[in-house]
Amino acid sequence: MSSPSSVDHHGKPGEHHFAHHFRSALHEFVTCKQGMWLFLVQEVLFFSPLFVAYFMFRAQYAHDFHLGALQLDWKMGALNTIILLCSSYTMARAVTASQRGEKSIVKYLAITFLCAAGFLVVKYFEYTHKIHDGLLPGKFMTNPELLAEAPKAAIFFSLYFCMTGLHGIHVIGGMGVIAWIMWRAHKGEFGPKYFTPVEMTGLYWHFVDLVWIFLFPMLYLVG
Amino acid sequence: MSSTTAVAGKNYLTDPKGIGSWIYTLDHKRIGLLYLVSVLFFFLVGGIFALLVRLELWSPGQTVMSADTYNKAFTYHGTMMVFMVIIPMIPAAIGNFVLPLMLGAKDVAFPRLNLLSYYIFMAGALLGVGTLFFKGVDTGWTFYTPYSTKTGSAAAMMVMAAFVMGFSSILTGLNFITTIHKLRAPGQGWTKLPLMCWALYATSLLQLLATPVLALTLCLMAMERVFNIGIFDPALGGDPVLFQHFFWFYSHPAVYIMVLPAMGVINEVIPVFSQKPIFGYKAMALAVFGIAAVAFIVWGHHMFTSGQSATAGFIFSLITMFVAIPTGIKMFSWLATMYKGTLRFQAPMLYAYAFLFVFLIGGLTGVVLATMAADIHLHDTYFVVAHFHYVMVGGTLMGFMAGIHYWWPKMFGKMYSEGAAKLAWFFVFMGFNVTFFPQFIAGSQGMPRRYYDYVAEFTIWNQVSTVGSWMIGVGFVISAIYLMASLVGGRKASDNPWQALGLEWQTSSPPPTENFLVDPVVTHGPYDYDKVAA
Amino acid sequence: MSHHDQHDDHEHGEHHILSNAMGLKILLILIVMTVLTVVTARIDLGHLNGPIAIFIACFKAMLVIxxxxxxxxxxxDNRAFFASSFVFFGVFVVLTAADVFTRVGDWRTHGPELKATMMKEIQPKFWEDSEESLKRGATLFKEQCVTCHGSEGHGDGPASAGLNPKPRNFTLTADWKNGRTVTGIVTTLNKGLGSMPSFDNFPLPNRFDLAHYVLTLNAEKPATPTADQLKAVGVLDPSKDDGGLAAGGSSKSIPIEFAIDRYVEASKK
Incomplete structure (x- = not known):
């Protein structure tokens, strides 16, 4: 694929080749950063209907939500929270390493990736446990206690699966991007002259952490 | 202003050559044209569905199709026109082309994302059109639950199509905002920005902030349909009105995504064709953001009869009234711009005049509908149908036609036949009013919308309306003919055939691939007709 | 440091480097806050538990951001953009809540009880005229009918301006399409008439209340309805006190769920 309108601009030798419609490598960087922040803006709004539904239904079915939340294992939720917070730290370490041209960038990206994988493993155990107990969304709810005492808990579980599921999809997507960036870092593409993709990945990853910071208390610690 | 025509014959259309260079293009001008062709194709299909709908409504009872088919016809008309035509029409087709030029930039901020946006749009659009082969969709473009979650039609596939197209819109908005912030030419300060850019900025904010909510809502609806998760199902404790809240949180800002770019075009056309500076530049820029801001907080006015509480209805009704203020500022400023100007009557300006007339009626009838007590009776009648066609067709489509005729010489380096354009304008403008004005009457007398049958007393209004639809069709056929004819045999256009002051007129028609052969420096505002001779 | 290569004077500060020490400090605070969240959740603070948990989460979020x-x-500009997303999220929550939490007699949670309450309040033999019926009818008329029929029932309400034919003038007695009788008016309320919508979503006894009230707008009194006329408008069994409504459906219109199911069936063919 070739097109003259995107020929990279050759600056001084050894410098990053930034795209032709930018004035400088820094101009390209700040533009990319703004683009990424705007992407995160739409992500906030993308998650918002689930949060709105959660607030509306929790207020109306407080008792059923409480009973539903008791079925979740808060320790696993707390563990996942710590895992993601640590992964944000290691991601920040990776970004700093790329900005300083340090070799540890690949190591920290790898740890971030493993934390994400660990998060998914915990979620896998949680999900299989729910399925085993019949704690399923909507019309699939078969758990006898909840059906008897808290029929609207089915809504709680609909929201639980949708919210953690959507978040999980974002974790998986993030893992893919981190793996790709890790590969490029391994090839030595990043350094003080060019670290944009690492920092952008970092912004995205911190956002994924942000969502979980809210999901944990909202779903696991109700009442 | 000296032009920058340089190497003979080399411009973004001719160079680089080959179909591959179009399929993989990163040039915003070419991407704009790709969108233009696609949007016009979907306009044709959506328009044919409209003609079919109006044909069925020629007489009461079954005329040419069954009720089920009719449900599908109006659903496809609405869905295609909203998602595949009116939303991308001005921003993606015209905006992509002119925005970097107006800013003095070489391209948008993220050219590859721009191309991706186009392909995402096409993927979603083809998925949507593809539902025609899978039993079609009959829910109306609003996909209200519970019918949409239970119907045997291909509703899930259609909402996934809308989901995909939504991301095209989001990414275009993201691209435009960043472009406007980061890629302005030296001297292109915020107060020298053409109002079209301000309009595209506000539109982009709406696209970025509102569309994701629709995306997730449609996902939830599809989940409800396939997995019965119960969020919108009262039998499981859910709330069908919640779907409407989620849907309209996007869809109301969506109508401003449709109309603000049109206002942007009008902002460009009126000063040029009055040879006068725009009246109240700052107020006009602020008004566009005022409209965008109010757009976010009024969605419940679509839900007065849905089971929404009276308190919420009151709040939404009250806030909706406020949108009239910035809109009014714009209307009066346009009039003030024309006052004592040297008015011209070429096609772009004719469409601008049409816009002013038609959008005024549409806007005022919007105030009627915003009045909760009146809306109880008018909701789901043809009054609403007439209102939104007046603002969407009258607003966006007239704005689009004005823009296309204004920037056509820049895009293609050719002039179309002005006489043919005036003839087409006549059919479009008169046809539009003949189609939709009777619908106000029928609606206020109680004719419901989305019904394929009606009582005999409404027959005359329906027949007049159907004849009007044929007139519109004729107008667009004539437009297609003379515009395509101009591409083959039209007079060559100069760099600045309208004697306008914007940056895009300081480069050749058509522009070179890199937009400007010499990096532009802005020394005057785009509307300084009283200070600078073009 | 060599990061000055990407450095332009007026864009300084656009790429601040987070030091490792600072990053670790932030992580530790976040972990402590997580522990705090869990601890406070295990203490019963009633209605405060939710807000406290969200507040701590917001604090953690601010640190990450x-x-x-x-x-x-x-x-x-980046700050403004990101902040705006939360502003609009807030708007979304608040205005949706403005609807959901101000609904009166929510049919989803109170449907069966609401119906029972209304049935309890209705007088036995509700199709007969009475003081209470007239009082209810007057209130309902003011709420539902005056927009078209006018406050005195002259057919000159504000919405009547756009209607042709004009709404019925209740003070006159000639030419009522369904007849100027109790059951005639209830028939109109059941089925609608011309531009007038049907009010069959109202409980049948309330429709009779309205009919009783409307008939007071002219002194002339119509005949009492026969049992057959009553049955025709939905009083299933006039010999019973409740008209037989508790036993069977109260109107001749199809329940909405039934209608939806029929539509869905048709669409699947």
């Missing part, structure tokens, strides 16, 4: 995401050192 300001430091890990570098917002503290970023430009104002």
């Amino acid at each position: 300001l430091f890990f995401m570098g917002m503290k050192y970023d430009s104002n």
Whole structure:
């Protein structure tokens, strides 16, 4: 694929080749950063209907939500929270390493990736446990206690699966991007002259952490 | 202003050559044209569905199709026109082309994302059109639950199509905002920005902030349909009105995504064709953001009869009234711009005049509908149908036609036949009013919308309306003919055939691939007709 | 440091580097806050539990945004953009809540009880005229009918301006399409008439209340309805006190769920 309108601009030798419609490598960087922040803006709004539904239904079915939340294992939720917070730290370490041209960038990206994988493993155990107990969304709810005492808990579980599921999809997507960036870092593409993709990945990853910071208390610690 | 025509014959259309260079293009001008062709194709299909709908409504009872088919016809008309035509029409087709030029930039901020946006749009659009082969969709473009979650039609596939197209819109908005912030030419300060850019900025904010909510809502609806998760199902404790809240949180800002770019075009056309500076530049820029801001907080006015509480209805009704203020500022400023100007009557300006007339009626009838007590009776009648066609067709489509005729010489380096354009304008403008004005009457007398049958007393209004639809069709056929004819045999256009002051007129028609052969420096505002001779 | 290569004077500060020590400090605070969240959740603080948990979460979020995401050192436009997303999220929550929490007699949670309450309040033999019926009818008329029929029932309400034919003038007695009788008016309320919608979503006894009230707008009194006329408008069994309504459906219109199911069936063919 070739097109003259995107020929990279050759600056001084050894410098990053930034795209032709930018004035400088820094101009390209700040533009990319703004683009990424705007992407995160739409992500906030993308998650918002689930949060709105959660607030509306929790207020109306407080008792059923409480009973539903008791079925979740808060320790696993707390563990996942710590895992993601640590992964944000290691991601920040990776970004700093790329900005300083340090070799540890690949190591920290790898740890971030493993934390994400660990998060998914915990979620896998949680999900299989729910399925085993019949704690399923909507019309699939078969758990006898909840059906008897808290029929609207089915809504709680609909929201639980949708919210953690959507978040999980974002974790998986993030893992893919981190793996790709890790590969490029391994090839030595990043350094003080060019670290944009690492920092952008970092912004995205911190956002994924942000969502979980809210999901944990909202779903696991109700009442 | 000296032009920058340089190497003979080399411009973004001719160079680089080959179909591959179009399929993989990163040039915003070419991407704009790709969108233009696609949007016009979907306009044709959506328009044919409209003609079919109006044909069925020629007489009461079954005329040419069954009720089920009719449900599908109006659903496809609405869905295609909203998602595949009116939303991308001005921003993606015209905006992509002119925005970097107006800013003095070489391209948008993220050219590859721009191309991706186009392909995402096409993927979603083809998925949507593809539902025609899978039993079609009959829910109306609003996909209200519970019918949409239970119907045997291909509703899930259609909402996934809308989901995909939504991301095209989001990414275009993201691209435009960043472009406007980061890629302005030296001297292109915020107060020298053409109002079209301000309009595209506000539109982009709406696209970025509102569309994701629709995306997730449609996902939830599809989940409800396939997995019965119960969020919108009262039998499981859910709330069908919640779907409407989620849907309209996007869809109301969506109508401003449709109309603000049109206002942007009008902002460009009126000063040029009055040879006068725009009246109240700052107020006009602020008004566009005022409209965008109010757009976010009024969605419940679509839900007065849905089971929404009276308190919420009151709040939404009250806030909706406020949108009239910035809109009014714009209307009066346009009039003030024309006052004592040297008015011209070429096609772009004719469409601008049409816009002013038609959008005024549409806007005022919007105030009627915003009045909760009146809306109880008018909701789901043809009054609403007439209102939104007046603002969407009258607003966006007239704005689009004005823009296309204004920037056509820049895009293609050719002039179309002005006489043919005036003839087409006549059919479009008169046809539009003949189609939709009777619908106000029928609606206020109680004719419901989305019904394929009606009582005999409404027959005359329906027949007049159907004849009007044929007139519109004729107008667009004539437009297609003379515009395509101009591409083959039209007079060559100069760099600045309208004697306008914007940056895009300081480069050749058509522009070179890199937009400007010499990096532009802005020394005057785009509307300084009283200070600078073009 | 060599990061000055990407450095332009007027864009300084656009890429602040987070030091490792600072990053670790932030992580530790976040972990402590997580522990705090769990601890406070295990203490019963009634209605405060939710807000406290969200408040701590917001504090954690601010730390991630300001430091890990570098917002503290970023430009104002990026800050404004990100903040705006939360503003509009707030708008979404607040205005949706303005509807959901102000609904009166929510049919989803109170449907069966609401119906029972209304049935309890209705007088036995509700199709007969009475003081209470007239009082209810007057209130319902003011709420539902005056927009078209006018406050005195002259057919000159504000919405009547756009209607042709004009709404019925109740003070006159000639030419009522369904007849100027109790059951005639209830028939109109059951089925609608011309531009007038049907009011069959109202409980049948309330429709009779309205009919009783409307008939007082002219002194002339119509005949009492026969049992057959009553049955025709939905009083299933006039010999019973409740008209037989508790036993069977109260109107001749199809329940909405039934109608939806029929539509869905048709669409699947």
